[in-house]
Amino acid sequence: MKLLTKTSLHFITAFLIIFFAAGVAFFQMIRTTINEKADAELVNKIRGLRRNLTQNDVSKYPSVDLYNDVQIVPITKFSGLEQIMRDTFFFDSAGKTYFPYRILSENTHIGSNFYRITVSKSMYENNEMIEKITLAFTVSALLFLMSVYFLNRYFFRKIWSGFFDSLEKIKNYDLANLSPIEFTGSAVLEFQELNRVISGMIGRIEKDYVGLKEFSADLTHEIQTPLSVIRSKAEMMLQSPDLSSELLNGVQAINANAAKLFKLNKALILLTKIENRQFEERQMTEVDRIIDTHLSHFSELMSMKSIEIEKTTVSFQLSAHPQLIDVLVLNLLKNAFTHTSPGGRIKVRLSEGKFTVENSGSPLPIDGASLFERFVTAEPVKGSLGLGLAIVRKICDYYGYKASYLHNGTMHRFEIEFNKIN
Amino acid sequence: MKVLIIEDEADLLSTMDVYLKAGGFLCEHAFTFAEAVLKISFYDYDCILVDLNLPDGNGLDIIRKIREKKKSTGVIIVSAMADLETRVKGLETGADDYIVKPFHLAELSARIKSVIRRVNFDGSNSITVGELRIFPDEVKVFAKEELLDLTKTEFDLLLFLISNQNRVIAKETIAEHIWGDYIDMADSFDFVYNHIKNLRRKIKTHVEDEYIKTVYGIGYKFSV
Numbered sequence: 104m105k106l107l108t109k110t111s112l113h114f115i116t117a118f119l120i121i122f123f124a125a126g127v128a129f130f131q132m133i134r135t136t137i138n139e140k141a142d143a144e145l146v147n148k149i150r151g152l153r154r155n156l157t158q159n160d161v162s163k164y165p166s167v168d169l170y171n172d173v174q175i176v177p178i179t180k181f182s183g184l185e186q187i188m189r190d191t192f193f194f195d196s197a198g199k200t201y202f203p204y205r206i207l208s209e210n211t212h213i214g215s216n217f218y219r220i221t222v223s224k225s226m227y228e229n230n231e232m233i234e235k236i237t238l239a240f241t242v243s244a245l246l247f248l249m250s251v252y253f254l255n256r257y258f259f260r261k262i263w264s265g266f267f268d269s270l271e272k273i274k275n276y277d278l279a280n281l282s283p284i285e286f287t288g289s290a291v292l293e294f295q296e297l298n299r300v301i302s303g304m305i306g307r308i309e310k311d312y313v314g315l316k317e318f319s320a321d322l323t324h325e326i327q328t329p330l331s332v333i334r335s336k337a338e339m340m341l342q343s344p345d346l347s348s349e350l351l352n353g354v355q356a357i358n359a360n361a362a363k364l365f366k367l368n369k370a371l372i373l374l375t376k377i378e379n380r381q382f383e384e385r386q387m388t389e390v391d392r393i394i395d396t397h398l399s400h401f402s403e404l405m406s407m408k409s410i411e412i413e414k415t416t417v418s419f420q421l422s423a424h425p426q427l428i429d430v431l432v433l434n435l436l437k438n439a440f441t442h443t444s445p446g447g448r449i450k451v452r453l454s455e456g457k458f459t460v461e462n463s464g465s466p467l468p469i470d471g472a473s474l475f476e477r478f479v480t481a482e483p484v485k486g487s488l489g490l491g492l493a494i495v496r497k498i499c500d501y502y503g504y505k506a507s508y509l510h511n512g513t514m515h516r517f518e519i520e521f522n523k524i525n
Numbered sequence: 526m527k528v529l530i531i532e533d534e535a536d537l538l539s540t541m542d543v544y545l546k547a548g549g550f551l552c553e554h555a556f557t558f559a560e561a562v563l564k565i566s567f568y569d570y571d572c573i574l575v576d577l578n579l580p581d582g583n584g585l586d587i588i589r590k591i592r593e594k595k596k597s598t599g600v601i602i603v604s605a606m607a608d609l610e611t612r613v614k615g616l617e618t619g620a621d622d623y624i625v626k627p628f629h630l631a632e633l634s635a636r637i638k639s640v641i642r643r644v645n646f647d648g649s650n651s652i653t654v655g656e657l658r659i660f661p662d663e664v665k666v667f668a669k670e671e672l673l674d675l676t677k678t679e680f681d682l683l684l685f686l687i688s689n690q691n692r693v694i695a696k697e698t699i700a701e702h703i704w705g706d707y708i709d710m711a712d713s714f715d716f717v718y719n720h721i722k723n724l725r726r727k728i729k730t731h732v733e734d735e736y737i738k739t740v741y742g743i744g745y746k747f748s749v
Contacts (some may be wrong), residue, residue, distance in 0.1 A: 320606075327605035328534050331627035335540040338630045341693045341743060342547070348742065355695060355743050362697055365627050369607060376608075400707050403678060407716050426609050433706065441709060487709050 107259050111252060118251075122244045130237055137229045138205070142188060145207040148222045153211050156220075161213075167223045169193045169202065174221040178210065181217040185210050190226070202227050265289025269298055276305070278312055279380045312379070319375045326368050334361045363488070370490040373430065374477075377497045382424040390521075391416045391453055393425075393432050398451065401436060409446045416453040421521055423502055431498045434491040435460045435517055441487060442515070450514070456521045461514040471508040495519075526641060527551045529573045531561040531587065532603065533580055537626075541574070544630040548689065550637070558582030565591055571641050572599035574633075577606060577615070585618050592619040599640035603628070629698040635688035654687050655749035656732045668731035678703055679724045686737060686747035695744040721745060 167174040186209040192201035208221035286298040337358040439462035447463040475496035478489040499506040505520040528550045532538040555561035558581040577584035602615045605626040621640045652659045658667045666673045700713035738746045
């Protein structure tokens, strides 16, 4: 929910509750005041009547109704004063409406005769007045509410514009570009503070990011130079004519492991670089041509291993860093090649937005999804690092492609669904 | 063939030096940028190996200096930086080749020879070893004046072995030279073996001597 909607909603709810409570209290107060005034009038009236009451008066006031406001009737027994105040309605048969009246009655006596005096007062005008006041109150309250609501919207836009401006800039910020955000100034102290804090934060993050980038670049250099020394020394030792075969094998192991370490280092650095988003540049990359290039390099190896290869591709381009797509395709093909037994089959298919590599083989003893994790291999192949598919997955995550694996009884099937947006 | 090695890592430089000298190169060294610039201005080299990260400067500037003089010198960048951008930049600056650390000495030697051949190309570019005569640019090999029918891979393999005559070349080194990233080491030994076997058979039909010797458990050695 938007900030403005949320505050408005809260504001309106609170206002309605307050308005309702105040309205009820106000209404009650007015009604009580008016009723008290009417009651006092009735009490005065009945007091006047009682004081001046004569025997003659009795027959003059037979009833109270719409037109007569006094009634005096004889009663048989006097049981105290018994003042009773109540509200009632009289029906106007001409206008077919009820009119509200307030009635006060009490017992009295003339000599030894007992009477009940009743006086009435029309409340019609009073009620009408209450209604008018209530209406005026409601209308002014609603007008107030509306004006406050629209003023609030107006000021909200004006005051928060600095905030939304900053928000938009932060949304469009890309760490890999290393271009710090230029906030436009705001008159609001808190927003100035916010911009300052965010600028500071981004500064620190950028520093860390650059540090990390430098570290990964340094790592390549720093590890590879000693590795070069190890490898070249080992190679030199192989040339020595007087080394025993035992020593030669030792040297050879050093050589082979240095090579493995180098490949491992290279793969991990690629993963780090992708994680650090160092492949931001995009260009139209022809996936089918990359596949063709790699397959032509593989063709000799495939025929040496008697692997039958079947290729169906369409012309397909996507916007990405060509090196990453190259690595993606190479790693999938290499994975298939490495894990296919001699005499097996590999099927490579590229359709619009989808790349599939299938290779023959029996089902895996491990969960298919974990194949894409680092250092997970179903059947340890000597010399395989277990990073190829992790790199595939990293590239897919990077571009939002979907990588999946399934085994359909005879074939392992790896599928990459490229993102439609590209 | 005179080679200048510009490399600040003394250990690495010394092994490169020993290996290349044994392969018949005349080697000179420079540990620093300043030293390198000085040597380039005084002497001519057939090939210069340039490390990009030097303590007192950038190898690319050295390449620019070499190219300013328009010397017909082969330049190979030897660097730990493997990323595409650096490679492209290096080659655009004027390097003839780019080799990433760590490299095999045999690979380095083969690349130097290839660069020198390209730079000094005079139309009849050929190498003669024993009874073999190789034309690298035409991808042809003659044994006793008879054309050998070699595949592209077999030709590469032969050229690689010949570039490292009398040296033991490990199977890994051969595999990496031929297939690079396409194969994991351990898989490749049978393939290397098959290629060597075919190459021997094809040479055997014309030449009696066995040029390609097996070094048991390690690799192969080409000697006449």
